[in-house]
Amino acid sequence: MAVSLQAPEALSLLLLLAFLLLGLYPRRPKARLPHPLVSLLQQAARESRSVLPWLPPALFLLGLLLLVLAAARPLLPLPGQASRNVVILVMDVSRSMMAADLKPNRLEAAKEAARVFLREAPRALRIGLVVFGSHAQTIHPPTTDRRRLRESLDSLEFGRSTAIGEGILEALRNIREAGGEGEILLLTDGRNRTGKDPLEAAAEASRMGVRIYAVGVGVPGWTPGPEDPVSAFGFFPGAFEVDEELLWALAEFTGGRYYLVASEKELSDLYRKLARSVRPEVMPGEATGLLGVLGGFLALLGVALRRYLSPA
Amino acid sequence: MAFKSPEGFLLGLLLLGAGGLLLWLLERAGRRRLLSALDPAFLPGPKPLPLPFLLAPLFLLLAAGRLEASLPWRENLTQALLVVDTSHSMAADDEAPTRLERAKALAENFLRGLDPSVKVGLVSFGPQAVLVLSPTRDRQALLKALQGLKPGGATPLGQGLLQARRILRPKGPEGDLPRAKPPAAILLLSDGAANAGGDPLEAAKELSRAGLPVFVRPLGDPRGAVSRIGEGLYFVPTNPTSLLRLAQATGGQVLGEDFQPLYRALRPYRVWRTQTLDLTQALVVAGLLSFSFGAYLNLAREGRWP
Numbered sequence: 001m002a003v004s005l006q007a008p009e010a011l012s013l014l015l016l017l018a019f020l021l022l023g024l025y026p027r028r029p030k031a032r033l034p035h036p037l038v039s040l041l042q043q044a045a046r047e048s049r050s051v052l053p054w055l056p057p058a059l060f061l062l063g064l065l066l067l068v069l070a071a072a073r074p075l076l077p078l079p080g081q082a083s084r085n086v087v088i089l090v091m092d093v094s095r096s097m098m099a100a101d102l103k104p105n106r107l108e109a110a111k112e113a114a115r116v117f118l119r120e121a122p123r124a125l126r127i128g129l130v131v132f133g134s135h136a137q138t139i140h141p142p143t144t145d146r147r148r149l150r151e152s153l154d155s156l157e158f159g160r161s162t163a164i165g166e167g168i169l170e171a172l173r174n175i176r177e178a179g180g181e182g183e184i185l186l187l188t189d190g191r192n193r194t195g196k197d198p199l200e201a202a203a204e205a206s207r208m209g210v211r212i213y214a215v216g217v218g219v220p221g222w223t224p225g226p227e228d229p230v231s232a233f234g235f236f237p238g239a240f241e242v243d244e245e246l247l248w249a250l251a252e253f254t255g256g257r258y259y260l261v262a263s264e265k266e267l268s269d270l271y272r273k274l275a276r277s278v279r280p281e282v283m284p285g286e287a288t289g290l291l292g293v294l295g296g297f298l299a300l301l302g303v304a305l306r307r308y309l310s311p312a
Numbered sequence: 313m314a315f316k317s318p319e320g321f322l323l324g325l326l327l328l329g330a331g332g333l334l335l336w337l338l339e340r341a342g343r344r345r346l347l348s349a350l351d352p353a354f355l356p357g358p359k360p361l362p363l364p365f366l367l368a369p370l371f372l373l374l375a376a377g378r379l380e381a382s383l384p385w386r387e388n389l390t391q392a393l394l395v396v397d398t399s400h401s402m403a404a405d406d407e408a409p410t411r412l413e414r415a416k417a418l419a420e421n422f423l424r425g426l427d428p429s430v431k432v433g434l435v436s437f438g439p440q441a442v443l444v445l446s447p448t449r450d451r452q453a454l455l456k457a458l459q460g461l462k463p464g465g466a467t468p469l470g471q472g473l474l475q476a477r478r479i480l481r482p483k484g485p486e487g488d489l490p491r492a493k494p495p496a497a498i499l500l501l502s503d504g505a506a507n508a509g510g511d512p513l514e515a516a517k518e519l520s521r522a523g524l525p526v527f528v529r530p531l532g533d534p535r536g537a538v539s540r541i542g543e544g545l546y547f548v549p550t551n552p553t554s555l556l557r558l559a560q561a562t563g564g565q566v567l568g569e570d571f572q573p574l575y576r577a578l579r580p581y582r583v584w585r586t587q588t589l590d591l592t593q594a595l596v597v598a599g600l601l602s603f604s605f606g607a608y609l610n611l612a613r614e615g616r617w618p
Contacts, residue, residue: 004452006452007593010593010597013597013600016600016601016604017604020604020607020608020611020617023608023611023617024611024616024617056617056618057616057617057618059618060603060607060617060618061617063603064600064603064604064607067372067596067599067600067603068600070375070596071593071596071597071600073592073593075452093440131440131442133439133440133465134439134465134466135439135464135465135466137398137438137439137440137442137462137464137465138460138462139440139442139444140444140460141460148445148446151443151445151446152442152443152444154443155435155441155442155443155475155478155479156440156442157440157441157442157471157475159439159440160439160466160508286592288375288378288592288593288596289317289320289324289375289376289377289378289592289596290320290323290376291596292372292375292376292592292595292596292599293320293323293324293327293328293372293373293375293376294327295372295599295600296327296328296331296368296369296372296373296599296603297327297328297330297331299368299603299618300328300331300332300334300335300365300369301331301334302617302618303335303361303365303618304331304334304335304337304338304339305338305618306616306617306618307335307338307339307342307361308338308339308341308342308345309342310342311339311342311343311345311346312346312356312359
C-alpha cells in the first residue's frame with residue numbers, strides 16, 4: 001500500500017513531539033531525602049515497574065503521531081461509492097453541427113444537453129467524455145469529477161468530418177478499461193461520413209452488452225446549412241439533415257433508445273435512470289480528518305487511562 | 313462555513329464522543345479506587361482536566377467534517393498552461409520512446425521545478441483543441457491527466473493556442489482603464505507541424521496582444537523523421553522554425569533542457585482574495601498543538617505526560 005503525502009513538510013511537527021519526549025527523561029535526584037516510610041515506598045515502586053504505567057503515555061504518543069501524520073495530508077485508499085457501470089458521453093463536433101436549426105447552433109444545443117446530463121446524473125455515476133470529428137479522442141476516461149467534465153465540454157470547438165463508428169469504438173474501449181459495464185450516450189446529428197461503419201461498431205457494442213442511447217441533435221427534416229442559409233446546398237443535398245434512421249438503428253440494435261434533443265422531459269428521465277447500481281469501491285482519498293479523529297481518540301484514551309491508573 | 317463531509321463529522325462525533333465518555337467513566341472509576349484506598353478525610357480535591365485536552369477534540373471534530381470557510385488569503389494569481397500536441401505526428405519515435413512520451417516527461421520535469429502556488433492547466437490539441445484541466449494547484453490531477461494523453465489526428469496548433477488565450481485571459485466586461493494582468497505563460501510542447509485550424513502566427517498576434525508569452529520546447533528531429541506508426545512507415549515532418557517564430561512573436565523563448573526562463577516569467581503575483589479555504593489541515597494542527605500544550609502543562613506541573 002503506497003501512502004503518498006500531500007504536505008510532507010508537516011512532518012516537521014515530529015520535532016515538537018521529540019521535545020515533549022525529552023521531558024519524560026528521568027532526572028537524577030538532586031539530593032536524598034530521609035523518609036519514614038522508605039520500605040513502603042520501595043514496595044510501591046516495585047509494583048509500578050510493570051508495563052501498565054507506560055500504557056497511557058504510549059497511547060498518547062501514538063495519538064499524537066497519528067495527528068502529525070494526518071497533518072501531512074496522506075492519501076489513503078478509502079471506501080467510497082461508485083456506480084458499477086459507466087456512461088460515456090460521445091459528442092459529435094463535426095462541421096455539420098454548425099447548422100443553426102437549433103439556436104444558436106447544434107453544437108451548443110448538444111453541449112447544453114450534456115450539461116443537463118452532468119447536472120441530473122447521480123453523483124456516484126462515473127462519466128467519460130469522448131469527442132469525434134474525423135477521429136475519435138478520449139478527453140476524460142470515466143470520472144466522477146463533474147467540474148472537469150463541464151469545463152472540457154465548454155471548451156469544445158468544431159472539428160472537421162464525422163466518424164460516428166470511431167466514436168463508438170473509442171467509447172467501448174473506455175468501457176472495457178473501466179470494467180466492461182456501461183452505456184453510451186451519443187449526441188450527434190447522424191450523417192456518418194468517414195471511419196468505421198457505425199452499425200459494425202453497434203454490433204460490437206451489443207456483443208459487449210453496452211446499450212447506446214442516441215440523442216439526435218437537430219430538427220428533423222430538410223435543414224439549411226450554415227454557410228449558405230438561403231439555397232443551402234452543402235456537400236450534397238440534405239447534408240445537414242438529421243439522420244434519424246441511423247440513430248434509431250444504432251439504438252435499436254443495442255437495446256437502447258433514440259431521443260430527439262428537443263424532448264427534454266424524456267431525456268431527464270433517462271439521465272436519472274442511467275446509474276443502475278451503486279457499489280462500494282475503494283478509492284484514494286484524503287484521510288486527514290479520519291486520521292485526526294483516530295489520533296484524538298487514542299490521545300483521549302491515554303488521558304483517561306492515566307486518570308484511572310493514577311487518579312491523584 | 314460549511315462541512316464538506318457531514319458523514320465524517322458524524323463519525324468524529326461518534327468516536328470522540330466515545331473517547332469523552334470513556335474519559336468521564338474512567339475518571340469516576342479512578343476516583344472510586346482512590347476512595348477505597350484512602351480515608352475520605354485525606355482525599356485530595358478533584359483535579360480538573362487541563363483545558364487544552366478539552367479543546368483539542370473540538371478542533372479535531374471540526375476537522376473530521378472537513379470544515380470550509382471563506383477567508384481572505386494571499387493568493388498567487390500567476391498561471392501557466394501546458395499546451396501539448398497530441399496529433400498523430402507525436403507518435404514518431406525520433407525522440408525516445410516517442411515524441412509524446414518525451415513531452416510528458418518534459419512536462420513532469422517542468423512541474424517538479426515550479427513554484428507550487430502557481431496554477432497550471434492542460435490543453436491538448438489533435439484532433440480537437442480542448443481544455444483537459446483548467447488551471448489548478450493539484451499537481452497529482454495534472455500528472456494523471458497528462459498520462460492519459462494519446463496521439464491521433466490532425467494538428468490544429470492555432471486553435472490550441474487560442475484555447476489557451478481564452479482560459480488564461482478570459483474576456484470580461486470592458487473597463488475604462490487597463491487592468492493589471494497577473495503573469496501568465498504558455499509552455500508549448502509540439503513538433504510544430506501544424507496542418508489544421510488556422511495559422512499559428514495569426515494566433516500568436518492575439519497572444520502577444522493579451523500579453524501571453526509562448527515558451528516552446530520543440531520535439532523531434534529538426535529535419536523530420538521516417539518512423540513506423542501503426543502498420544506503415546511514414547515521413548513525419550517537424551517545423552522548429554515556425555515554433556521559433558511563434559516564440560519570438562509572443563515574447564517567449566525556445567527552451568532546451570532548462571526551464572529557467574519560463575520560471576522567471578512565472579514570477580509570483582500575490583493579492584488578498586476572499587476564497588473558500590479547506591481548514592482541515594489547520595484544524596488538525598490546532599488539535600495537535602493543543603494536545604501538545606496540555607502535555608507540556610502536565611509535564612511542568614507533575615512531571616508526566618497525559
